[in-house]
Amino acid sequence: xxxxxxxxxxxxxxxxxxxxxxxxxxxxxxxxxxxxxxxxxxxxxxxxxxxxxxxxxxxxxxxxxxxxxxxxxxxxxxxxxxxxxxxxxxxxxxxxxxxxxxxxxxxxxxxxxxxx
Amino acid sequence: xxxxxxxxxxxxxxxxxxxxxxxxxxxxxxxxxxxxxxxxxxxxxxxxxxxxxxxxxxxxxxxxxxxxxxxxxxxxxxxxxxxxxxxxxxxxxxxxxxxxxxxxxxxxxxxxx
Numbered sequence: 001x002x003x004x005x006x007x008x009x010x011x012x013x014x015x016x017x018x019x020x021x022x023x024x025x026x027x028x029x030x031x032x033x034x035x036x037x038x039x040x041x042x043x044x045x046x047x048x049x050x051x052x053x054x055x056x057x058x059x060x061x062x063x064x065x066x067x068x069x070x071x072x073x074x075x076x077x078x079x080x081x082x083x084x085x086x087x088x089x090x091x092x093x094x095x096x097x098x099x100x101x102x103x104x105x106x107x108x109x110x111x112x113x114x115x116x
Numbered sequence: 117x118x119x120x121x122x123x124x125x126x127x128x129x130x131x132x133x134x135x136x137x138x139x140x141x142x143x144x145x146x147x148x149x150x151x152x153x154x155x156x157x158x159x160x161x162x163x164x165x166x167x168x169x170x171x172x173x174x175x176x177x178x179x180x181x182x183x184x185x186x187x188x189x190x191x192x193x194x195x196x197x198x199x200x201x202x203x204x205x206x207x208x209x210x211x212x213x214x215x216x217x218x219x220x221x222x223x224x225x226x227x228x229x
Contacts, residue, residue, distance in 0.1 A: 035217075
């Protein structure tokens with residue numbers, strides 16, 4: 001069964017450094033997402049991406065964050081100048097159908113980001 | 117504003133007994149409701165969803181959920197729990213007009229032999 005994959009599984013970085021989290025969505029899916037879960041808190045939506053542009057983003061997704069689909073398979077989340085409060089589990093997800101549909105989002109295993 | 121509440125941080129059940137994991141929601145439009153399960157060191161796995169139609173939805177691994185519009189609830193159920201069902205369960209809602217999911221805080225299910 002196809003799965004969303006994410007690398008690395010754990011990333012440790014120093015405050016102020018840039019990190020790139022990588023995801024490979026399910027191959028025929030068209031919509032891609034990033035969510036994050038701060039330890040002990042809810043899973044929160046960050047951004048959705050379709051047709052090489054952001055289709056929706058939350059108030060969390062400020063100028064510090066950016067997303068990119070650099071090739072036909074990868075979907076990345078870049079965090080510039082990381083802060084301590086960026087420490088969280090970051091989940092990538094993908095779905096086949098269009099925004100606003102009833103389609104299911106399939107999630108990857110997550111990348112645990114630790115900012116020291 | 118869209119939101120989901122899972123009132124129980126933890127549910128303890130004996131193997132073979134029925135289980136219920138509670139979820140209530142608040143959306144401005146028609147709700148699309150989902151349940152996901154998270155095993156240790158794994159991503160969120162889709163269990164089932166309610167979009168329209170029958171209020172009782174059947175999903176993976178013998179789980180089902182009942183949509184109750186008047187109570188704005190979408191409780192997850194299973195008639196006979198297994199030890200392997202022990203995991204973290206998340207309820208999520210999506211407003212019909214939007215793309216993003218709103219997740220509950222999660223409920224840890226412990227099934228004891």
